[in-house]
Amino acid sequence: MQMRDKNIDDLITAYMDEEIDSEQLSELRTWAFASQANEDYVRHRIKFLFALEVKENPAGFDETEGIERFYQHLYEKSPADLRPREISFDQFIRSKWFRYVAAAILLLIIALPWASYHITSSHVIGSFAQMEMKAPEGSTLDLYLPDSTNIHLNSGSLISYSQGYNISDRNVALDGEAFFKVKHKKELPFRVLTAEMVVEDIGTEFFIRNYKDENEAVAGLISGKISLRNQLGKSQPVEMSAGDKVIIDKSTGKMKLMKRAVSPTTTCDDIYFENMSLYDVAQILSRSYGVNIKVMDKIKGVGFYGYFNKKEDAIGDIIDAISRSCHIHYKKSKNSYYLY
Secondary structure, three states, X not given: OOOOHHHHHXXXXXXXXXXXXXXXXXXXXXXXXXXXXXXXXXHHHHHHHHHHHHHHOOOOOOHHHHHHHHHHHHHOOOHHHOOOOOOOHHHHHHOHHHHHHHHHHHHHHHHHHHHXXXXXXXXXXXXXXXXXXXXXXXXXXXXXXXXXXXXEEOOOOEEEEEOOEOOOEEEEEEEEEEEXXXXXXXXXXXXXXXXXXXXXXXXXXXXXXXXXXXXXXXXXXXXXXXXXXXXXXXXXXXXXEOOOEEEEEOOOOOEEEEOOOOOOOOOOOEEEEEEEEHHHHHHHHHHHHXXXXXXXXXXXXXXXXEEEXXXXXXXXXXXXXXXXXXXXXXEEEOOEEEEO
16 A cells, blocks of 8 residues: 555654644645545554553543544544545444444343343332231231241231232231231341331330220330331331330320330230220220220220230139229120220
8 A cells, every 4th residue: 555654654653642743744644535445544553552552541542532633633624524424334333433332232231131120020019919917806816927027916906018028128017916026137127017106126026006996006125126216206216125115195196115114024915004094995905805895985084004914814803903993883794894
């Protein structure tokens, strides 16, 4: 090819070093215009010198800027002003535009399986059914979740969780009373959700009582730690330690934290009443023993303290104890009690 050899290489090197004069640039321009092969050679030579420059000084030269500057000198105008010309497929493959297209295609190849996986996962998770378990009035239910967490449901209590439990989350919704022995998993926290509170396990054994028709929501910690958030109030979550009990007044949203209020030997058969209204006492006993207990309106607000165990104390003995403690009367008719 014409004049190629060392002279053209020297002119390109001078251009790269920004030491080329107008006469030399004119010579280089004339040679590059002579054929497509010459133009390709100049382009490839610039890229080769660029590669060497990058190896020695990574921040010292910009390939795109260098090539654009070359064409501005070569045509004495901006490449954007040049009229379009046809190029071969081989030229396109070697062009920077091909690199952009290839990069975009590669990005799609990488991104599509990821997007497909997440779209599919979201669809699968969204299609999980809700599982529900309920303990009938007067009886209890023991169940184990897929992660080996043990839940003891007290009478008339309902618990529900997603079929995807232990996959996408470990959330359970509770209406009623339950005792939990949680299998701790730091990366997937166990949470109990109710309208009034959210309890998150930090490796623990605890109980919650929150029936819809009761005036209070109660959480007690037997061992370990839990974080409790009052859904009715605006306070920060409370971290509870073993022995702590929290009572939330559903009508006001006020929360009371009591220390050393729960025994480490507390079981699901224990029933505690701490200045609880006779109305709420009657609701709890009715569920626990499967009987019907009615309270006369004028004594519904009377407070009662007491501790009983469902396995050891018969319902008749408990009603008798309430009558004597609160100085009230009661009547029994078949499987019903009436307090007045």
